Amino acid sequence: MPAYPMPSRVAGPLTRARDWLDARGRPAWIIAMVLGFVFFWPLGLALLGYMIWSKRMFSCKNRASDVRYYAPSTGNSAFDAYREETLKRLEDEHREFVDFLQKLREAKDKAEFDQFMQNRGDKPEASQSA
Template sequence: MSSHALIRPAWTPATIGLMVVGFMIYWPLGLAMIAYILWGDRLETFRHDVNRSTDRFFGGLKRSGAGMPFATPRTGNVAFDDWRETELARLDAERRRLMEASAEFEAYARELRRAKDQEEFDRFMASRRSNAAGPSNTTIDG
């Protein structure tokens, strides 16, 4: 069944479910779903865009193998499966190491920005103090 049959401007179980979920998450989403159910057939381009988006989304889930999100299918070759699990574990450790390095760099860059901002602020305050001290000695004739 394609998304054209699931999400259409009619009182189908899918649209009613989306409406209820919309109200649970944020009430304007539920109202938007009711508006789509009632007047969606008048919005031909909107309907085509929604259908194309949902087709793309569900197609991406199918291609990514979202049916088994936490397990990889076994091939039947024990040696290959063991090697693959070892490589995936190694890649996962490498990914974690890279994420830690990224977090360290972000903290370093944040500290550099803070130090630069502090230096600019100190320079501003020093120039403000020197400007404030200079004009107060002069009098304005009027």
């Protein structure tokens, strides 16, 4: 659940618009921002601020992990609670897995760097013999 919940009549269309733009990539966000500046400059400024704040302006590779699943209420509160709990658990597991992969990459990089430094230290320097 977001820190500042928005009414569903506002959050639903905004979430769908964000997902639609995300599906089309960074050029769609830039076009939307430019059109916002052309037709109503505060909207363009708001889009620019959102793009910078959400890192859509600079990076696109990790966006799939940031997209939250959205579905309207089914009317069955027990099912909705179960679905929300399951999705939260899956998102947490995904985040933990991504963190684990990052740690593996860092360990591999450190091992390669340590091996490089060890190999570099084993070579006699040519400048000392001259």
